[in-house]
Amino acid sequence: xxxxxxxxxxxxxxxxxxxxxxxxxxxxxxxxxxxxxxxxxxxxxxxxxxxxxxxxxxxxxxxxxxxxxxxxxxxxxxxxxxxxxxxxxxxxxxxxxxxxxxxxxxxxxxxxxxxxxxxxxxxxxxxxxxxxxxxxxxxx
Amino acid sequence: xxxxxxxxxxxxxxxxxxxxxxxxxxxxxxxxxxxxxxxxxxxxxxxxxxxxxxxxxxxxxxxxxxxxxxxxxxxxxxxxxxxxxxxxxxxxxxxxxxxxxxxxxxxxxxxxxxxxxxxxxxxxxxxxxxxxxxxxxxxxxxxxxxxxxxxx
Numbered sequence: 607x608x609x610x611x612x613x614x615x616x617x618x619x620x621x622x623x624x625x626x627x628x629x630x631x632x633x634x635x636x637x638x639x640x641x642x643x644x645x646x647x648x649x650x651x652x653x654x655x656x657x658x659x660x661x662x663x664x665x666x667x668x669x670x671x672x673x674x675x676x677x678x679x680x681x682x683x684x685x686x687x688x689x690x691x692x693x694x695x696x697x698x699x700x701x702x703x704x705x706x707x708x709x710x711x712x713x714x715x716x717x718x719x720x721x722x723x724x725x726x727x728x729x730x731x732x733x734x735x736x737x738x739x740x741x742x743x744x745x746x
Numbered sequence: 747x748x749x750x751x752x753x754x755x756x757x758x759x760x761x762x763x764x765x766x767x768x769x770x771x772x773x774x775x776x777x778x779x780x781x782x783x784x785x786x787x788x789x790x791x792x793x794x795x796x797x798x799x800x801x802x803x804x805x806x807x808x809x810x811x812x813x814x815x816x817x818x819x820x821x822x823x824x825x826x827x828x829x830x831x832x833x834x835x836x837x838x839x840x841x842x843x844x845x846x847x848x849x850x851x852x853x854x855x856x857x858x859x860x861x862x863x864x865x866x867x868x869x870x871x872x873x874x875x876x877x878x879x880x881x882x883x884x885x886x887x888x889x890x891x892x893x894x895x896x897x898x
Contacts, residue, residue, distance in 0.1 A: 618766020623802025663756015699879025734842025
């Protein structure tokens with residue numbers, strides 16, 4: 607198991623859980639990022655203030671690592687071409703909102719609520735993603 | 747108060763995504779690549795991230811059930827678990843396809859924008875396309891009336 611980083615993985619995961627918990631118990635909202643994004647750009651959407659604040663926090667959190675502790679920053683490696691990135695982005699955005707949730711909304715927030723929709727969604731997107739990686743890395 | 751709490755939550759979320767390495771698409775793809783297990787190339791970190799996040803959130807859900815309202819605001823905006831429909835499964839499949847193609851999903855991509863150097867254009871293209879995809883989904887959904895609580 608190359609590149610396995612259990613300690614930082616676990617710590618980071620706990621922080622993600624804490625963040626989602628704060629949003630739920632603090633303002634009563636689900637930390638589903640695709641949903642937050644949809645709420646911001648939806649015509650006639652309301653209550654944008656908490657959504658914008660949450661979304662702005664995401665890159666700020668990364669900066670909080672980059673500035674004081676750049677050695678903790680993961681080494682970013684993007685191998686996809688621009689057309690592939692565009693197609694990937696379209697699918698991720700469209701698919702997530704058709705399903706009304708993604709890894710954060712259905713995965714992190716939905717499963718602890720034992721929502722069967724979220725459990726089903728998670729099974730399907732993990733399965734689909736794993737199949738995609740298999741085809742790209744081992745078949746093509 | 748609400749925007750402040752939300753900002754703090756977003757910051758913690760981005761912090762967690764960064765520290766755990768989830769903003770690096772290779773780390774995601776190396777988890778999804780189960781066929782790499784025999785060769786030792788498999789990276790189970792994402793599973794651990796999920797388990798930790800779920801564990802903490804599970805506690806929060808228990809606390810939520812004990813409290814009538816959130817700290818700020820009149821109610822919890824929690825979606826209806828209205829049943830598994832074709833859109834849920836199709837949407838999830840499409841999302842997974844996109845995720846498996848480049849290793850990015852919404853949260854990590856947005857966090858990565860702030861700390862990417864040579865990859866900034868790549869990530870910006872992904873995020874821009876993601877917004878376009880979301881817009882398409884909005885139009886699609888608006889033409890088909892659905893159950894309550896669908897959009898969170």
